[in-house]
Amino acid sequence: NAGVMQNPRHLVRRRGQEARLRCSPMKGHSHVYWYRQLPEEGLKFMVYLQKENIIDESGMPKERFSAEFPKEGPSILRIQQVVRGDSAAYFCASSIDRASSGNTIYFGEGSWLTVV
Amino acid sequence: GQNIDQPTEMTATEGAIVQINCTYQTSGFNGLFWYQQHAGEAPTFLSYNVLDGLEEKGRFSSFLSRSKGYSYLLLKELQMKDSASYLCAVRPLFSGGYNKLIFGAGTRLAVHP
Numbered sequence: 001n002a003g004v005m006q007n008p009r010h011l012v013r014r015r016g017q018e019a020r021l022r023c024s025p026m027k028g029h030s031h032v033y034w035y036r037q038l039p040e041e042g043l044k045f046m047v048y049l050q051k052e053n054i055i056d057e058s059g060m061p062k063e064r065f066s067a068e069f070p071k072e073g074p075s076i077l078r079i080q081q082v083v084r085g086d087s088a089a090y091f092c093a094s095s096i097d098r099a100s101s102g103n104t105i106y107f108g109e110g111s112w113l114t115v116v
Numbered sequence: 117g118q119n120i121d122q123p124t125e126m127t128a129t130e131g132a133i134v135q136i137n138c139t140y141q142t143s144g145f146n147g148l149f150w151y152q153q154h155a156g157e158a159p160t161f162l163s164y165n166v167l168d169g170l171e172e173k174g175r176f177s178s179f180l181s182r183s184k185g186y187s188y189l190l191l192k193e194l195q196m197k198d199s200a201s202y203l204c205a206v207r208p209l210f211s212g213g214y215n216k217l218i219f220g221a222g223t224r225l226a227v228h229p
Contacts, residue, residue, distance in 0.1 A: 004158075031214065031215075033214075033215055033216075035217075035219075040221070041221055042120070042203065042219035042220050042221040042222055043159070043203070043205075043217075043219040044219070045216050045217065045218070048214055048215070048216060055214065056214070056216060059216075091158065091159070093215070095214075095215055105161070105215045105217075106161070107151075107158040107159045107160070108158055109157060109158045110156075110157075110158060112156075
């Protein structure tokens with residue numbers, strides 16, 4: 001049973017380009033979370049999605065960032081017109097349900113975005 | 117506001133015991149998690165506490181006191197592979213019952229021979 005799969009693992013973009021990060025949750029999981037980790041900082045919640053629905057995007061910047069989780073295919077975190085401050089590790093996590101026992105959220109290996 | 121505090125760095129000797137503390141102030145409380153994260157890798161789940169007391173799992177134990185807003189992770193019989201960052205995370209009560217976790221900045225543990 002594959003874990004949470006993220007790609008690309010590493011991405012380099014020039015300022016002003018677009019970055020697309022993909023996340024395939026664990027098999028059978030329909031709840032996806034995106035977190036961002038800046039250097040030397042903790043993970044920060046960005047957005048929570050269920051299939052075809054954004055449930056909570058309170059942690060996502062209002063501009064340039066968007067997320068989706070279509071009926072078919074992976075969840076996508078899209079960053080338009082990237083700036084240097086977007087350089088970070090972006091982690092996707094998934095769970096089988098909203099929240100029950102503590103060990104039901106699983107993280108992917110992250111996508112490291114570097115903006116040059 | 118929401119705040120999670122844990123020491124930035126700790127060092128310990130192989131075979132020893134180390135305790136990593138975490139204090140929190142959040143809007144309500146619905147569980148505390150500890151994760152281990154090696155450099156460049158995914159956070160991996162270690163423990164979950166929602167009631168006061170000690171949860172033991174092999175070499176790792178986690179303690180929670182909700183009245184004090186305090187938790188610790190205890191690592192016994194340290195091994196070199198335990199060198200990693202340890203992340204404390206709280207699930208606030210307002211989060212609507214989903215995993216909107218508030219993470220501390222992590223404690224970098226270095227285990228030396």
